[in-house]
Structure formats: structure tokens, C-alpha cells
Amino acid sequence: xxxIYGANGFTGQLIxxxxxxxxxxxxxxxxxxDALMPLARQYGLxxxxxxxxxxxxxxxxxxxxxxxxxxxxxxxxxxMLDGVSVVLHCAGPFFRTSGLMVQACLExxxxxxxxxxxxxxxxxxxxRHAAARQRExxxxxxxxxxxxxxxxxxxxxxxxxxxxxxxxxxxxxxGGFSRGTLKTMLLGGGEGGAIRQDGxxxxxxxxxxxxxxxxxxxxxxxVTIPWGDVSTAQWSTKIPTIHTYLALPVSARLGMTxxxxxxxxxxxxxxxxxxxxxxxxxxxxxNAAVRARARxxxxxxxxxxxxxxxxxxxxxxxxxxFTAIAAVECAQRVLVHPPEPGYHTPSSAFGAHFLExxxxxxxxxxxxxxx
Ligand SMILES: NC(=O)c1ccc[n+]([C@@H]2O[C@H](COP(=O)([O-])OP(=O)(O)OC[C@H]3O[C@@H](n4cnc5c(N)ncnc54)[C@H](OP(=O)(O)O)[C@@H]3O)[C@@H](O)[C@H]2O)c1
Numbered sequence: 001x002x003x004i005y006g007a008n009g010f011t012g013q014l015i016x017x018x019x020x021x022x023x024x025x026x027x028x029x030x031x032x033x034d035a036l037m038p039l040a041r042q043y044g045l046x047x048x049x050x051x052x053x054x055x056x057x058x059x060x061x062x063x064x065x066x067x068x069x070x071x072x073x074x075x076x077x078x079x080m081l082d083g084v085s086v087v088l089h090c091a092g093p094f095f096r097t098s099g100l101m102v103q104a105c106l107e108x109x110x111x112x113x114x115x116x117x118x119x120x121x122x123x124x125x126x127x128r129h130a131a132a133r134q135r136e137x138x139x140x141x142x143x144x145x146x147x148x149x150x151x152x153x154x155x156x157x158x159x160x161x162x163x164x165x166x167x168x169x170x171x172x173x174x175g176g177f178s179r180g181t182l183k184t185m186l187l188g189g190g191e192g193g194a195i196r197q198d199g200x201x202x203x204x205x206x207x208x209x210x211x212x213x214x215x216x217x218x219x220x221x222x223v224t225i226p227w228g229d230v231s232t233a234q235w236s237t238k239i240p241t242i243h244t245y246l247a248l249p250v251s252a253r254l255g256m257t258x259x260x261x262x263x264x265x266x267x268x269x270x271x272x273x274x275x276x277x278x279x280x281x282x283x284x285x286x287n288a289a290v291r292a293r294a295r296x297x298x299x300x301x302x303x304x305x306x307x308x309x310x311x312x313x314x315x316x317x318x319x320x321x322f323t324a325i326a327a328v329e330c331a332q333r334v335l336v337h338p339p340e341p342g343y344h345t346p347s348s349a350f351g352a353h354f355l356e357x358x359x360x361x362x363x364x365x366x367x368x369x370x371x
Contacts, residue, residue, distance in 0.1 A: 002026040002331055003048065003084040003110075005101065006091030008035040010178040010285045011115060011144070014324035015090060016043065022328060029080055030091065050080040052097045073104035081108045088143075088331045089114040092180050094121045102139060106131055111138040111334050115327055117146030119194055119201065122231035129343035136341040140349055143330040144323030145316070147228040148346045148355060149298045150244070151236050153314050153363060154229060155352035157302040158237035160365055161310040164302035167239040169229050170213045170222050172247030172297045174319050175290035179283045183276060194226035196242040201230055213245060215297040216313040216364070220247035232345040239302065247297075286320060294318035312365040314355060325358055 002019070006012045007028040019026045020043050028036050029048045040047045051074075077100065081087065087110050091097045094116035102125060105112040112132075116122065125141045132139045142151070150169045158164055193204040207223035227244035234242060265271045286294070298314040316322045330346065339349040346354055355361050 001084050002086045002088060002335055003029050003081065004088045004090060005029040005052075006089065006097075008032070008039060009090055009180055011180065011320055011323055012090040013039060014291075014320055015088065015115075015327050016045075018324040018328040019331075022332065024328070024332065026088075027084065048080045050074075050076040052077070052091065052100050071100045071103055073100055073107055077101075077104045078108060081105070081110055084108070084110045086111045086113065086331055086335050088327060090327075092116060092118075093183055094118050094141075098141070099124060102128055105137060105139075106135050109135055109137055111338055112140070113138075113143050113327070113331055113334060114141045115144035115146075115323055116141045117144070117228040119226055119228060119231045122228055123201070126231065126235065126343050133342040138334055138338050138341060138344055138349070140330065140334065140339075140344045140346070142228050142232055143327045143346060145296065145319035145326070147232050148326045148330075148358075149296070149314050149316050149322070149361070150227065150229045150300065151232055151346045152352055152355035153298055153300040153312050154233045154239075154302075155236045155347035156363060156365060157300050157310055157312050158239055159352055161302045161304055161308060164237075164239055164304045164310075166241045166243075166303040167229075167233055167237060168243050168245065168301045168303075169227065169233065170215070170245035170247065170299045171227075172213075172215050172220050172222070172299075173295055175286035175294040177283070178285035178320065179279050182279050182283055192226075193224055194230050195224060195244075196230050196234060196240065199234065199240040209243065209245075211245070213247060213299050214311075215247065215299050216315060217297055222247040235343070236345045236347045237302075286318065291318045291321040296322065307371045309370055310366060312363065314361065314363045316355070316358075316361045322358075322361075329358060 004026045007016050008030050027046045027048055028040050030036050031051045033049045036047045087105055089101050098121050102112050122141055125139050128139055192206045193208045194201055195204050209224045212219045213222045222245035225246045229244050230242050296316045301311045303309045356363050
């Protein structure tokens, strides 16, 4: 049985639609029955409700650091997972919600998947690898646009240039952000930027490095952002140095700098609440026409210590549409034939060619490595 938590959210609803399109009958779950009921009535699906309050105040990431006790799932949450074999967790920001859900999945023996893109969440999941193996469950975060396409491209490039020690990834395109994504970006991103250098994730300023990236359709000026691959690509490729970029117009690059300057204000609870209310009131996410039309461009490059490089590109549907397709495909695969128990990235779970198996997705590697 598949349970979708956060099913009433913008992305959760797209995921439910994709499930129904494929003939799946997931249980719809979340923290508010009234928000879930219209969807449940529309598709004739079961609803289950439990809160994900784990005892800490909303705010900066408070995931369970390695070596400390995990949060204790309450009875309502464990009961919600009764008979469930796969949880597809869609309620973000995930730094607030995933620790408790992962722990609940470990307790009941359900596989855990989510659509996070948050580095701290990936790292926390990764630290549950041994526990997941012992409980014989899969912990597979990042089954959305962040990180399926970049993770698969990274794995393809690393396999084609063994011994590479540097990985750069970038993406461009889209049609706007949902409420949940904006909240995650604004309220969860207090640390600024991040890169992985010689195996270690280190903080860097926002938009720390700017460069022109040769995407398949055209070159674009791009800046470093703390994309999930800073965590996951090391697991997938074993490459120790990883930089991730987002193509942004000048106005958005300026916006990032302004956001950095204003970030201390977002530590004030009243300001955070105000920002959340404004996002709820003003943001609706890309509409169906945009989701159908827009395409995402992905680029990657690996570099070997001897100077050889190899580049690749990918194209996918718009990010939220892609997320629905990829997340449901991952959940369905785990339901039917789960990979080895333990922590996984999309490519470690389903192989580096997983991206090409998805509709309207295409990957191209340059014909050979160059110096
Ligand atoms: N990996 C990717 O590429 C990708 C793609 C899309 C979205 N995302 C991420 O997915 C998350 C959701 O995005 P969205 O667009 O669906 O946002 P949304 O429309 O705001 O929906 C958020 C959902 O999460 C629930 N939720 C939020 N905080 C919760 C908490 N503390 N406890 C229980 N439930 C909670 C909400 O419940 P209520 O309705 O009760 O508030 C709602 O169901 C965001 O973090 C976003 O960044 C990632």
C-alpha cells in the first residue's frame, strides 16, 4: 500500500493525479482532514490524518545530527502507517517534517521516499543507512526534479570518466515556484550557499561563483546554489568535489544578494510568519499550461586530475510535472521490486539510465572526453 503524506499540497496533488492516471490507489494523508477530503472525494481514495509535530519549534533546520537520539513518533502517526509499505512524503519544508517521518517508517518497516531538495535532509537520511539496512527498508529522498535528473546525469558522467574528482552540475528553465518551494528556499536557506570540497560540505556565500554554462539550447549565466546533489552526488559517483549551479537572469541574481542581506530578519519568528502568510496569499505555482509547455535544461561536467573532462546535457519536462512523473515512477518501482535496503539516491536505486526511462526525458553525453 502506498501512502502520500502532504497529498493536498501543490505537488502532492500533482502526484496523486499521476498515481490515479497509472491506476494506483494511494492512501491520501496529511495533517488536515478538511484539506484532504475534496481530493479523496474526487478520486474515491482513503484518507488518513496525523500531525508531524516533532516537539521543536519551526525555524532553522533541526534535523537529528548523527549520534543523537531520533525523534519519537507518536501513536497517531504510527497508526496512520498501519499496513503501509511505501510512504511518499511530500510535506515540506522537509527540515521540519522528514526526521519524524523517517523514524516512523523505521519503526513500522515502511519504505521512505520524499521530494526534498534540502542538503541537510539528504545528509540526515544518509546517516540512517545502517538503521534502514537493519530494518530492511529503503530510504530514498529526492525523487523529484531535485535530484533525479542531475543525479542520473552525474552518475552517467562519472561512469564514462572513471577517476574523475570534480563534478559540476547546472540546471535552467521552469515556469515559476510553488508556495512550498518558496518557503523552503526562503525559510530553510539560512545558511547561504554550500559546495562539496574534497569530500566535505562547506558553506559558501550565496551565488559564490558565477559562470556561463553551455546548456544544450543556449549558454546562460549561472550562479552556485546549494542544490541537493552537493550531498547526493557523492553517494552516487564517489566524486569528492561537487559544485551546483542555477541559471538566473540578472534581476534574480540581484534578488539573491538582497535576500542574503535580509536573511537575519528571517530568523525573527514574527517576520517568518509574515513571510509565510504573504507566500500563502500571493503564490499559486505554475499553472497547467505552463507545466505542459516548459522544459528544464540540465548540464554536467566531470573533470579528471589528469585534465580530461567530459560534459553531458539532459532535457526534461517542467520541474513540477517532472516531479510528479518521477516520484510516482520511483514509488511504483519500490512497491513492486524495492532496491537493496538502505539509503539510496535515485541513480543508486534504479541505475544511471533511470532518467532516460521517463517520458520526454533525454540525456546526451559528449562523444569523448577532452583535455
Ligand atoms: N524535489 C523537487 O524537485 C521538488 C518539487 C516540488 C516540491 N518540492 C518540495 O516539496 C515541498 C512541498 O511543496 P509544495 O509545492 O507541494 O508545497 P505546498 O503546496 O505548500 O504544500 C505543502 C504540503 O505540506 C504540508 N505541510 C507543510 N508543513 C507541514 C508540517 N509541519 N506538518 C505536516 N504537514 C505539513 C502542507 O499541509 P497543510 O496544507 O496542512 O499546510 C501541504 O500538504 C516543498 O518543500 C518543496 O520545496 C520539491
